[in-house]
Amino acid sequence: MSRIWLVILASGAGTYAMRASFLAVAHRMATVPPGLTRLLRQIPPAALAAIVLPALVRPEGHLDLLQPQLFAGAVAALVAWRTRNVGVTLLVGMGLLAGLQAI
Amino acid sequence: MPSLTEARAGAAAIAPMLLGVVPFGLVAGAAPVSQGFDGWSAVGLSTIVFAGASQLAIVDVLARGGSALVAVLAALAINLRMVLYSASLAPFLAHVPTRRRLVAAYLLNDQDYALSVSRWAGDDRTDGRLSFYMGAAVLIWAAWLASTVAGVLVGSAVPERVPLDFAVPLVFLVLLVPVLVDRPALMAAATGGVAAVIAAETGAGSLATIVGAAAGIAAGAVVDARRTEPASP
DSSP states (O other): OOHHHHHHHHHHHHHHHHHHHHHTTGGGGSSOOHHHHHHHHTHHHHHHHHHHHHHHHOTTSSOOSSSHHHHHHHHHHHHHHHHOOHHHHHHHHHHHHHHHHHO | OOOHHHHHHHHHHHGGGHHHHHHHHHHHHHHHHHTTOOHHHHHHIIIIIOOHHHHHHHHHHHHTTOOHHHHHHHHHHHHTHHHHHHHHHGGGGTTSOHHHHHHHHHTOOHHHHHHHHHHHTTOOOOTTHHHHHHHHHHHHHHHHHHHHHHHHHHOOOOOTTSOGGGHHHHHHHHHHGGGOOSHHHHHHHHHHHHHHHHHHHTTOGGGHHHHHHHHHHHHHHHHHHHSSSOOOO
16 A cells, blocks of 8 residues: 555544544533533634634735735625625635735 | 434535635645645545645645655644534534434534534524534535545646635634624634744644644633633533
């Protein structure tokens, strides 16, 4: 078996184990202690922001606040807040970025 | 009990996000081929690993002559956030039979996670939760595989003028906004974002996301604990 398939199988198994980690024992999580609930509730905002912000402020892999991604992202955040609509936000954000990059 | 209505609702809710998924899938199909791997390995990555950023990291490490172990560790570091998603979803699916949860786990992805968790928060009805999740997940999975195959066959034929890679953060932005409902959530997001940027700037590489998320969770929990009212799910 070639090397890449070994990597695919090992990464697939490891990733599945991480995906299944808590879902596999969820039947024991019907009642979660308040302290844990408090931690779990912070996961969506913390994890999503940890993905979004670096993409907006370091699009080329280094911190740069004067670039079109950040401006387009800020406007898109406003649109996302007002409309809660994925399609509209994508169109505005990508349209704005394409326009700024064309200038 | 499976609900077709909820499954359709899940698919409909995630459909606009395919605009961010499909171009990424084309790259996931084209990248291994452009680095000299065969098309089947691209399909293997998209079905067995099924996590875009880690798939690209694997191809990148191997193409630069890195060892298999380094490639696997890079992929797992990027996918570590799945443990957080799994923990976050588990209490919502406690009523679901284990076998179904293990199938749902295979399909767990960023978009479906964020969509499901924001739909289920504050809604005590457990019926149809899994159906909603699966409707969204199956559509993403099918689109991911189809776009990977298209990427293998035609390459990444996306014009450079269209900034499609920007669609990915924009989708997460739309998912982030509705979860910013209170001070702990705002604190978690602000800390998580800033900590991820600092971690990335200081060389944390693919671990930056999980470092940022951990810092954000801790900060949000501290603010949450200071509030007088008891925690509620």
